[in-house]
Amino acid sequence: MSETGLDTYAENTWCKGCGNFGILSAANAAFKTLAAEGRPLETIAIASGIGCSSKIVDYIDVNSFYSIHGRVPPTLTGIKLANRGLSVIGFTGDGDAYGEGLAHVIMSAKRNIDVTVVIHNNRVYGLTTGQFTPTSPRGFRGKSTPRGSVEHPLNPLDLMLAAGATFVARGFSVKADHLADLIVQGVKHKGFALIDVLQPCFTFFNTYKFYNEKVYELEGHDVSDLEAARARAREWDYGAEAERIPIGLFYRVERPTYDEEVLRGLVLAARRERADIGAFIRSHM
Amino acid sequence: MEDFSILIGGKAGDGIRQIGGLVAGLLGRLGYHVFFWDDYPSLIRGGHNFSLIRACRCMIQANTDSVDLIVALNAETVDRHKSRLKPGGTIVFDADAFEAEGLGLNLGSMVKQAGGKPVMRNTAAFAVIGKMLGLKWEVVEKIVRDSFKKATEINLAIARAAYDQAGGTTLDIEAGPAEPLPLMTGNEAIALGAAAAGLDLYVAYPMTPATSILHFLAAHEEELGLVTYHPENEIAAAVTAIGAAYAGARTMVGSAGGGFALMAEAVSLAAQSETPVVFVVSQRPGPSTGVPTYTTQGDLGFVLSAGHGEFLRFVVAPGDVNEAFELTGLAMNMAWKYQIPAFVLTDKCLSESTYCFDAGGAAVTREEGLLWDGGGGYKRYLDTEGGVSPLAFPGTAGAVVKGTSYEHDEYGITTEVAEAVTAMQEKRMKKRAGLARDVETDLEAVKTYGPPGSDTAILTWGSTKGACVEVAEALGVGVVQPVILEPFPAEALRSALAGAKKVIGVEVNVTGCLADLAACHGVEVAERILKYDGRPFTIDDLKKKVEGVIG
Ligand SMILES: Cc1ncc(C[n+]2csc(CCOP(=O)(O)OP(=O)(O)O)c2C)c(N)n1
Ligand code: SF4
Numbered sequence: 001m002s003e004t005g006l007d008t009y010a011e012n013t014w015c016k017g018c019g020n021f022g023i024l025s026a027a028n029a030a031f032k033t034l035a036a037e038g039r040p041l042e043t044i045a046i047a048s049g050i051g052c053s054s055k056i057v058d059y060i061d062v063n064s065f066y067s068i069h070g071r072v073p074p075t076l077t078g079i080k081l082a083n084r085g086l087s088v089i090g091f092t093g094d095g096d097a098y099g100e101g102l103a104h105v106i107m108s109a110k111r112n113i114d115v116t117v118v119i120h121n122n123r124v125y126g127l128t129t130g131q132f133t134p135t136s137p138r139g140f141r142g143k144s145t146p147r148g149s150v151e152h153p154l155n156p157l158d159l160m161l162a163a164g165a166t167f168v169a170r171g172f173s174v175k176a177d178h179l180a181d182l183i184v185q186g187v188k189h190k191g192f193a194l195i196d197v198l199q200p201c202f203t204f205f206n207t208y209k210f211y212n213e214k215v216y217e218l219e220g221h222d223v224s225d226l227e228a229a230r231a232r233a234r235e236w237d238y239g240a241e242a243e244r245i246p247i248g249l250f251y252r253v254e255r256p257t258y259d260e261e262v263l264r265g266l267v268l269a270a271r272r273e274r275a276d277i278g279a280f281i282r283s284h285m
Numbered sequence: 286m287e288d289f290s291i292l293i294g295g296k297a298g299d300g301i302r303q304i305g306g307l308v309a310g311l312l313g314r315l316g317y318h319v320f321f322w323d324d325y326p327s328l329i330r331g332g333h334n335f336s337l338i339r340a341c342r343c344m345i346q347a348n349t350d351s352v353d354l355i356v357a358l359n360a361e362t363v364d365r366h367k368s369r370l371k372p373g374g375t376i377v378f379d380a381d382a383f384e385a386e387g388l389g390l391n392l393g394s395m396v397k398q399a400g401g402k403p404v405m406r407n408t409a410a411f412a413v414i415g416k417m418l419g420l421k422w423e424v425v426e427k428i429v430r431d432s433f434k435k436a437t438e439i440n441l442a443i444a445r446a447a448y449d450q451a452g453g454t455t456l457d458i459e460a461g462p463a464e465p466l467p468l469m470t471g472n473e474a475i476a477l478g479a480a481a482a483g484l485d486l487y488v489a490y491p492m493t494p495a496t497s498i499l500h501f502l503a504a505h506e507e508e509l510g511l512v513t514y515h516p517e518n519e520i521a522a523a524v525t526a527i528g529a530a531y532a533g534a535r536t537m538v539g540s541a542g543g544g545f546a547l548m549a550e551a552v553s554l555a556a557q558s559e560t561p562v563v564f565v566v567s568q569r570p571g572p573s574t575g576v577p578t579y580t581t582q583g584d585l586g587f588v589l590s591a592g593h594g595e596f597l598r599f600v601v602a603p604g605d606v607n608e609a610f611e612l613t614g615l616a617m618n619m620a621w622k623y624q625i626p627a628f629v630l631t632d633k634c635l636s637e638s639t640y641c642f643d644a645g646g647a648a649v650t651r652e653e654g655l656l657w658d659g660g661g662g663y664k665r666y667l668d669t670e671g672g673v674s675p676l677a678f679p680g681t682a683g684a685v686v687k688g689t690s691y692e693h694d695e696y697g698i699t700t701e702v703a704e705a706v707t708a709m710q711e712k713r714m715k716k717r718a719g720l721a722r723d724v725e726t727d728l729e730a731v732k733t734y735g736p737p738g739s740d741t742a743i744l745t746w747g748s749t750k751g752a753c754v755e756v757a758e759a760l761g762v763g764v765v766q767p768v769i770l771e772p773f774p775a776e777a778l779r780s781a782l783a784g785a786k787k788v789i790g791v792e793v794n795v796t797g798c799l800a801d802l803a804a805c806h807g808v809e810v811a812e813r814i815l816k817y818d819g820r821p822f823t824i825d826d827l828k829k830k831v832e833g834v835i836g
């Protein structure tokens with residue numbers, strides 16, 4: 001499927017036409033680029049949650065931790081705190097990130113832990129066969145909302161800007177090169193990066209036509225301007241209607257990262273100096 | 286005096302615990318064995334707080350009902366506790382605040398005259414206790430100077446006034462010949478035991494009675510060379526610890542039962558992904574929010590079964606600070622040896638009470654787990670004879686490390702193939718043989734006290750062993766205390782109880798959790814003495830109850 005040499009022997013079980021394929025090629029291309037730019041593949045660690053999207057870790061031959069539903073940000077945080085030398089990237093679904101584990105996403109953005117999270121946002125629960133998610137449009141008829149969801153969708157980009165994320169972007173799985181570039185930028189960004197990826201679910205929420213008509217790439221946008229980022233993020237509210245849907249980098253700012261501030265230069269996974277506990281007890285207790 | 290107790294009471298915000306700590310520290314430095322129970326309700330202002338400190342020339346790990354000295358900063362302290370006063374004992378109270386029988390001192394006015402804040406009545410109380418213990422002013426002065434870094438001169442003036450008014454010595458302490466032992470709480474011992482076994486990262490969300498592990502490690506993280514992290518909730522805490530352990534850091538998390546309930550999914554994740562993590566669970570009375578600042582031993586069943594699926598775990602239950610230090614270190618090393626979740630089950634009484642630490646046998650070091658030697662293609666879940674796969678961590682050239690919550694093949698790729706699922710379940714269970722061998726033969730899983738072969742034995746666990754050991758000694762019966770509860774040391778327990786015709790279960794819970802567990806392993810516990818008011822047994826109370834049973 002790809003010539004990157006990053007494939008595993010795992011059988012790919014995504015539906016034909018699934019937007020996840022585009023994200024997979026973008027991720028592989030991004031890792032190749034990062035490796036060529038001096039981040040060897042063994043220094044990449046990825047993690048996923050549970051969902052169709054999260055299967056991606058089985059398909060890429062790099063270090064990975066296939067975590068549990070909703071818990072990708074704390075998994076990434078643990079890996080980063082253990083070894084800051086790693087590039088740490090999460091891949092997971094919208095139900096996983098914005099439903100089950102929303103608090104973790106907000107808090108990771110707030111504390112600016114230096115990890116990147118790629119959300120495969122198909123606006124549906126794929127693996128559990130088609131229920132509405134926090135980003136499904138109002139009126140979405142899923143198996144748990146047969147009369148149509150009465151809830152308004154959440155705008156994750158607006159939320160991330162409010163939470164203090166230092167890198168906020170949106171990609172589209174059909175535009176894999178554009179997405180690969182966003183992932184490279186997200187990983188290189190020092191701080192918390194969230195990339196929400198519009199990913200059609202061929203089987204339960206086929207949005208190809210809608211996105212192909214509406215999506216456009218941001219141009220001439222000042223990524224350091226928070227108000228401008230907010231305005232762009234609000235161009236579309238994740239509802240059923242849209243004038244236009246911008247993709248690209250909305251916001252980027254530098255702030256000290258949580259890991260650099262708390263780790264005091266330590267690499268916990270390779271700590272050599274050990275405190276003398278006996279001496280500590282004699283002097284303190 | 287050989288053995289005496291001091292009770293200091295007031296309302297929350299009066300600084301009772303601080304004075305309790307100073308008095309305990311002072312008595313410890315004089316070579317006494319000390320036990321200090323900090324009794325406080327779950328509130329910040331008001332309510333009734335007291336510190337109960339017992340000092341003895343021999344080893345003690347529990348309180349008595351009766352006390353020799355009561356220092357009361359409010360009337361409630363006198364009302365509630367005067368019945369505990371021994372004949373000839375003294376009550377000292379703040380005569381500016383209320384009237385009572387005993388020695389009234391104008392503590393409030395002393396504070397006012399020195400220009401201090403109301404909370405500084407506790408400095409006055411400390412100086413009074415110092416005087417009654419027969420300490421020279423210079424000794425009291427030094428402690429006050431060392432302990433009150435802010436407003437030192439005001440505190441000294443208050444202490445001096447109180448010292449002068451306090452009257453004579455009523456608790457005559459001889460300077461002991463014994464070498465003073467360090468004092469620490471159970472939570473401090475847990476923190477230090479983990480640090481000695483190589484703890485790199487402690488992750489916790491505050492919840493009494495586990496919170497002080499986080500406070501202690503955060504305060505000392507630079508000296509101890511580790512890092513602490515307080516995330517958004519317990520789910521994040523436990524999963525972060527797993528992520529960090531996957532990447533090669535030794536991690537521990539801690540909470541009470543309520544917070545641990547949120548970690549159950551992570552326990553299961555640690556088991557499936559074979560990621561070593563230590564979970565500290567400090568018990569307080571439940572169900573639910575229960576009685577937050579008091580003690581129980583009611584979460585044994587929960588900790589033994591938390592997490593869905595079938596898997597191996599290692600559970601220790603220390604009963605004092607020495608055991609807390611050693612067993613936490615053991616839990617960390619066993620977690621890494623077998624790549625399984627390990628648990629330290631403690632309770633409010635052990636976690637927050639202060640004990641003497643006798644480091645004698647307590648040598649804890651970081652024991653390395655099985656590491657990948659770099660040969661062959663790396664497989665995270667390589668099926669080996671003992672079930673333990675060599676570890677490599679992300680960042681290792683030549684190794685792709687794939688950890689996972691799904692059932693998986695040796696490489697770490699998801700599988701649902703029947704044979705592969707069977708093989709992995711069996712691979713994880715292969716570790717049972719080594720683990721059981723360690724518990725039954727190499728480790729001291731069951732401790733015994735008292736005369737060997739006595740007809741009557743008390744079966745107890747956790748902090749309750751302190752009172753049991755002292756009572757048993759007085760009554761000439763034995764005590765048996767399992768300190769490893771999973772894998773359950775059935776053989777060792779049966780042989781420890783071999784001579785006993787009558788086994789009495791003594792626990793601070795409402796059902797007798799250990800007695801029930803022992804019964805599942807064929808150990809009959811004929812009688813149960815249970816207490817479930819949130820307070821630990823006192824020596825007097827337990828002695829009466831055991832006498833009642835043995836007749
Ligand atoms: C704790 C928990 N609750 C529920 C599930 C069941 N479950 C598996 S995937 C999923 C939803 C996945 O939706 P999403 O994150 O959007 O991923 P997608 O399949 O759409 O890629 C759910 C609810 C689970 N695995 N764990
Ligand atoms: S259900 Fe949807 S998201 Fe899941 S694999 Fe099929 S198309 Fe993709």
Ligand SMILES: [Mg+2]
Nearest residue numbers: 093094095124
């Ligand atoms: Mg989805």
